[in-house]
Amino acid sequence: MTIARMHIVDAQIAGTYHVVSRCVRRAWLCGRDPLTGSDFSHRKRWIEERIVALAELFAIAVYAYAVMSNHVHLVVRIDPEASQQWDVETVLRRWFAVSPRKHDTDETQQQRTEANTGNEARIAEYRSRLGSLSWFMRALNESVARAANAEDGCKGRFWEGRFRCQALLDDAAVLSAMTYVDLNPLRARIVEKPEAAKNVSFRHRFAAVKRSQAPDRPLLPIAGNGPACNVSDVEYLKLVDETGRMIRNDKPGSIDRSLPAIVRRLGLSESAWLGQVQGTQSRYWRVIGRVESFLDKAAELKQRWLQGLAFARRLRVASNSV
Template sequence: MPTPRKALVSLEDTPFYHCISRCVRKAFLCGVDKHTGQSYEHRRDWVELRLLQLAKVFAIDICAFAVMSNHLHLVLRIDAELAKSWSDIEVVAQWQKLFKGDSLNHSFVKGQPLESYQQAIINKRVKEYRIRLMDISWFMRALNEPIARKANAEDKCKGRFWEGRFKSQALLDEAAVLACMAYVDLNPIRAKMADSPETSDFTSIQLRIKATLKGKQPDSLLSFVGNEHQDMPKGLMFNAKDYLQLVDDTGRIQRHDKRGAISRSSEQLLHRLNIPAENWLKMTAEFTKIFKGPVGNTQELTAYCEHLERKRRQGAANCHRWLDCS
């Protein structure tokens, strides 16, 4: 029996999670069907637009994403503090950006007086909405269901478009987060859908590169905030330029038709994370093959399993082999 989603999420250990949704019935999310010649490339727009819309509604940040021919990769960060900081009215207003509310919801958002029984109903809804707005399962549901309806209407068929459950794995430390982000960002290059990160359409790495050229960071993605941990706003504890350089170096090495090597700045970043270059290259090329469950060093993995009262540390051997390098 599949593990319940709530048994995989431990905000006490990490807010970061890697999620994968795959199509069924050999359906094409995007790209071109080699058998029929039918192009589904326009569906990438659907996914990216919906994804970036959800980032403005949920208390969930997007760290990385890549839209592939028949599946979608995401690295997400749950921002529980943001959800808790919203007022009751803000919670309902956020929820109604996606889901049509009834007259009671509209009256509450407008600040109109409510009867005691109506207020009781609203209080219950606010509690429920607040939890949902920081729930990865609801985020993925809000992403996948509209895409499935549009794709089925276009294909003139009914039934499932996505697999019944999306896959998710906890990313327990900085090394796991960075390696997974790079793995996701380099998906199009490994699949030979793109020659370089900057030409990888409908990916987070392309958005980050375009923003960097303007001296900015994309508003729709979780920002890099540097290497210091004190007095910093929320964000990825790395330097944006260092990360882009590392991904570029890694992509050149993974492509057999290009000469590539780990640069000095990339070496410094990997050294900070205690990851040997050979381990880094292996993880960013085969992340989902190596790690089937939560990802992190042995200490973080043990704490995660204890908090979730899991008797078995899934994937402990590989986490030790690839991430316990200090």
């Protein structure tokens, strides 16, 4: 049964989501085309920079991302209430930065801000857009598509018409989706270790911890502002690394026994954690979470069942049996 996205993503309530946007026909429009040999890998940097820039303008925090050759993964938290607290000038300035006119300058943007200060209806619309996941993805995808089409001297779609979105209903779901995203290049056998992957959020977390001389910090967004799970930077790096060792049997090294301690805090066993990470896209559909979270979401949608519920029940049995 088809469910409208507005029932999964509540535009008025804060929530965390795993988002996937794919190139048309899954063509390698951000990598080396196996048919023509043309290399478009530089576009990954465009996407990465745009993600970070937009997170500083929208009421959205980016917790993980992976820019692959034919698709992009994101784990983001939207906070619509935050944009409702911004003053009029902040709303206008941010929106005009998201959607600038051709040949815009700081001076012309300031003029646009002053000209729209008294337009309450337009300000309300911009405020709503700045707290919207759909508008965030639109601003990301359209700018990249225009730049790529200009580079290729062509017209037409760059991305598939709709992005896929999964609601992450609890901390375990958020961390498993983040881990799934950060391990994308490793699972694709592009790299041998997570921190070696380019255009992936894990690389930046790893570098930040390596540079830092301060005590271990709580897990924070890569870009934007927002609350984090009850896990530290170092714990998360270990979690991703050891999960990668379990997923890739050819990866050298033993499994550190610190993994179960973190996983058990999330209410899962080691095998259940691995199952949830690997099943992010194959076992779940619109939502990811514990059985109780599934049932609550199904009741909210006035449904008796959601795809992935049976899998969540199996994971609960696996956790309880250990």
